[in-house]
Amino acid sequence: MKTFKSIVLASLLISFISCKGENNKSVVEENSPEMAIVNPKPVAPAKPATIQIALLLDTSNSMDGLIDQAKTQLWNLINKMSYAHCNEVQANLEIALYEYGNSSLAQQDNYLRQVVPFSTDLDNISKELFALNTKGGDEYCGAVISHATNHLEWRDGNQDLKMIFIAGNESFLQGKTSADFAMGEAAQKDITVNTIFCGDLQSGISLKWKDGALMGKGEYTVINQNQATHYVSTPYDQQILDLNTQLNTTYVAYGSQGSFKSSQQMSNDAELESVSIAANVNRSVVKSKSVYNNASWDLIDAADDEEMLEDLIVANKKTLSPELKEKSVEEIKQITLAKKEERAKVQKSILQLNEQREVYIKEQGAGENELESAMVNAVKKKAVAKNYTWK
The missing domain is CATH 3.40.50.410 (von Willebrand factor, type A domain)
Structure with a gap:
């Protein structure tokens, strides 16, 4: 008999909860926090210092x-x-x-x-x-x-x-x-x-x-x-510099400053090469990191925002190199994304070699x-x- 009463009471309670309007909270929701559904606000990523x-x-x-x-x-x-x-x-x-x-x-x-x-x-x-x-x-x-x-x-x-x-x-x-x-x-x-x-x-x-x-x-x-x-010659220097030459082929200049900034990049490489191999190697390493970003003139860096890439190509198509001007927007987009993938591989290789280079330099006690x-x-x-x- 007690069991029957319990079943009846439970059924009545379920029916009561089901009949509550959408804009009203049930007694269970208000008094049982363990049953409440909490939707936490997404935590915004920390702003870089x-x-x-x-x-x-x-x-x-x-x-x-x-x-x-x-x-x-x-x-x-x-x-x-x-x-x-x-x-x-x-x-x-x-x-x-x-x-x-x-x-x-x-x-x-x-x-x-x-x-x-x-x-x-x-x-x-x-x-x-x-x-x-x-x-x-x-x-x-x-x-x-x-x-x-x-x-x-x-x-x-x-x-x-x-x-x-x-x-x-x-x-x-x-x-x-x-x-x-x-x-x-x-x-x-x-x-x-x-x-x-x-x-x-x-x-x-x-x-x-x-x-x-x-x-x-x-x-x-x-x-x-x-x-x-101070400069310590390492077995990895020339490999890094060769990869830097390959890295330079992945840049796609655009905009009014694109051609100038691309030339400046190459000029800086040449100036450092004439002064110090170590400085040029260090520059190549920096060029493989996020701190070296040229989104203002290079389509590959700008392609980090793929949603904006197509609009960027349309707006700057006339400023691209002659071999790209004749291609469609979609073709340019695909070339850009392919070069982006190629660059990532080259940068990864440079950073891996630099890890070995830094260990070598430390061992030399320079x-x-x-x-x-x-x-x-x-x-x-x-x-x-x-x-x-x-x-």
């Missing part, structure tokens, strides 16, 4: 060695920065370039010039580095730090890393803009100022470069600007390159507090 590096180079007469180091070590610096992750997401990288202390620059501008604003256009940064020339002048550190602080577009994210690196070899206190004032401006924007003195340790201290780093909450480093860049190491070490030290890791 950005590492911003403003490089301020003294281009007075005695700094030819410094400029040469910057030219040859830039690509390995970028390569090392490409391993940076913040909260498990790969960080973006932006680089700005200044020159100061060059007498060919206007005195009323404090002998300084913004060469490149913050940019991800790595080829253009390299090109501008190679175009720098030295000429005697007065080096106003306070003025160039203040200009970089106020005229560059600094990011304001809590985990963005904002770094100024100033390198030179004269008194840090020259010029009308005081170092105290410049450092105060930088501090207000959470910009770290690191000083790199080109000379011996004691001279850098006497000329207040160490004090500058303390005020800027950064690192003070001494380098020999005339020291040649010395570090001072300018590059000073910057990498300073960035890593500051990045710890913002949850960065290097993978």
Whole structure:
């Protein structure tokens, strides 16, 4: 009898729940959270943090060695920065370039010039580095730090890393803009100022470069600007360079700047090859990573967004190479996607060879390159507090 009553009560309860309107909640739903159906909101992917590096180079007469180091070590610096992750997401990288202390620059501008604003256009940064020339002048550190602080577009994210690196070899206190004032401006924007003195340790201290780093909450480093860049020849170098030649054939220029940027890319390869095999190998490695992206002029990089690819081809068909202009939009699209697949294979091969190359270099116990190491070490030290890791 008790069992029969239980069955009847259960049936009545089920009927009651079934008769509830769609806009009303049942008693069971309200009082039994374990039975409620929860539809969690999708979690938005974490926004990548950005590492911003403003490089301020003294281009007075005695700094030819410094400029040469910057030219040859830039690509390995970028390569090392490409391993940076913040909260498990790969960080973006932006680089700005200044020159100061060059007498060919206007005195009323404090002998300084913004060469490149913050940019991800790595080829253009390299090109501008190679175009720098030295000429005697007065080096106003306070003025160039203040200009970089106020005229560059600094990011304001809590985990963005904002770094100024100033390198030179004269008194840090020259010029009308005081170092105290410049450092105060930088501090207000959470910009770290690191000083790199080109000379011996004691001279850098006497000329207040160490004090500058303390005020800027950064690192003070001494380098020999005339020291040649360390290079370890490895069994993998030529293979990587051969693959880089193959990689270059996968670029499909489009748009008003396509032809120019493609030529610039090839020119940068040639310039680095004439200066340093190591720099050219490092550049080839960077070209195999996501940090080297040319979607603004290369259809293959732009093809990361396949939905927009067809519209992009239609809009820029007239700017394509002669052999592509005559093809249909669909044919161009298929060629683009095929080259994209080919590029991915070449890039993977380069990165695999580079892993073996880096192991080989480590085993040889080669010395570090001072300018590059000073910057990498300073960035890593500051990045710890913002949850960065290097993978």
